[in-house]
Ligand SMILES: O=C(CO)[C@H](O)[C@H](O)COP(=O)(O)O
């Protein structure tokens with residue numbers, strides 16, 4: 001069953017709690033939280049304070065996507081604030097294995113992320129250690145960008161490795177996912193679809209989530 005993880009990057013921050021409740025009752029399965037530091041990506045967004053504030057308003061897992069330099073320095077803070085899954089970029093992690101173990105030591109699920117230009121082989125050796133693989137389908141930094149189609153082969157390769165190695169991490173895709181691109185992702189092997197603008201830019205969020213799910217059938 002495909003899961004939808006609405007990215008609150010495109011929500012109305014003046015009424016964030018209400019926005020989250022709306023997508024929760026609309027069928028979302030994760031709340032995707034985009035953390036940007038203005039260094040790893042050219043934008044600044046959310047810190048642990050916001051994770052802490054939204055934790056009590058939802059029963060859904062908080063899927064925290066760290067787009068930051070030195071992720072090791074902030075893992076404890078995001079775990080304490082209430083993250084359920086913390087994902088770090090391969091490109092931002094000098095010692096990726098250590099970082100993944102650090103996330104797990106806090107009791108939180110660990111994910112690894114790769115950018116569109118990063119060869120999928122870069123995460124091959126860490127697969128047995130992760131709970132989630134996030135394939136970026138846009139360059140990280142902003143919501144509302146267009147889907148990069150040549151990332152689909154990476155989803156297929158990760159799904160193939162998962163089967164060959166009998167692993168059971170989830171495969172998530174992030175960026176430019178909408179009614180047109182969702183099926184491409186699930187056909188390639190994605191289990192979790194992050195959708196920001198495709199959900200929060202619609203008046204009826206429940207309908208938007210159902211439309212994306214329907215498009216994958
Ligand atoms: O990580 C991200 C950007 O770096 C966001 O999760 C992503 O862009 C979601 O927004 P949209 O669905 O509008 O593309």
Ligand SMILES: [Fe+2]
Pocket residue numbers: 007032033034065174194
């Ligand atoms: Fe994201």
